[in-house]
Amino acid sequence: MIPIRDIIPRRDFPFVNYSIIVINILIFLYEVSLPEGLLNDFFYLFGLVPARFSHPEWAYFNGLYIDNYWPFFTNMFLHGSWFHLISNIWTLFIFGDNVEDRLGHFKYLIFYILSGLAASITHFIFNIDSTIPAIGASGAIAGVMGAYLIMFPYSRIVTLIPIFIIPFFIEIPAIIYLGIWFYTQIVSGTFSLMANQNAAGIAWWAHIGGFVFGMIAHIIFKKKKYRDFYPDEIYLKYFR
Template identity: 50%
Template sequence: MFPLYDTIPSKKKPVITYSIIFINVLIFIYELTLNNFQLQEFFFNYGIVPLRYTWKFNYKYSMIWKEIFPVIYSNPFVPFLSHMFIHGGWSHILGNMWFLWIFGDNVEDKIGHFNFLFFYIFGGLFALFFHWMFNFFSPYPLVGASGAISAVMGAYFVQFWYSRIVTLIIWFIPFLVEIPAVIYLFIWFVLQILNGTISNITGSGVAYWAHAGGFIFGMIIGNRVKRRYYL
């Protein structure tokens, strides 16, 4: 079930959405120039490694941190922003940028260009906090724009619930169907909760709780903006 486009065109050119996509692609091109060791080092320095900030609270994990520490040299505050612009592979960046392309223009249209930029960044930070609550001592770097993009999707959910998402479904043969945005995004959100719960048991490389947290942030802020718009 892959979304292709929505049925609501934006009224203004979404320059911030385009700029965010451009920056993400540019950084990914840089990643392609790195060898495996350099790429791993890049992820650990500019992605968020929860253990980097929590190892002092647990002796067992402090031992793990001492093994990781030699490759860490970035300022500890930089990853809070930089992790949102780094991706782990082709499917990661293509999927994220596609979802941002579909949902970002309308939300940016609604709240304005610069407001959208701040909303996007703080949505990513809230998503990070949500991920952190379930991965307090994780030694693995969190990278990707999906938390911030999930916030955009949450805002879209409350602001453009009446929209429809043209979706590609492959069931024996591929076909297109228009799914109400409120149903599509609700199902997506529930799946993040379910997958996040399962991943706590089995382990997973996908930050489902960051997706859920970002979506919740987007719903809250999106609803406040919607209410102010109608007053």
């Protein structure tokens, strides 16, 4: 399922969300300018490598310092490929504007960063021996998605479902679309633990940690009730 857009109108220009998208793009453009060897070092320096903190002898041997905790933050602005980048910023583009609307610009920025940190910590806990750098904004974006699920459960997500070569566009309630997405993360994350493949592949538990954080923490940040925030005609159309 490929999300195309949601149907909830926004009230304010989401300049924080767009700024985060631009920052991710600029950093990725810098990445692609680096030679392959330097890029690998760049990922190990600024990506989250759990073994850096759980195995100090390994970290020192590879020139990594265990008293530098910035990778828990910096990893959320790095991406490994154009597809990785585009899929993340597209998802953020779809869900982030409405969440920024509901939280306010400054609170949304803090919320996004904290979601990314929660995702990083969760990844570290479940992949504590991994020597592979975890990179990507998906953990922080999962937090945005978790908040969106709670705040806009009856919104509709226009979704592309290709069947053979025929594209079908259908509207799926957010509670179903995001519920399915979260379920796949839980299943995949559980199988990754059972298969002892914690050091490679997609950071499933970062997604889970970010999503759960977003579902819970949005309550601290949200500023208005739905009916106060949207005109009655919008509320009745999209939230009943």
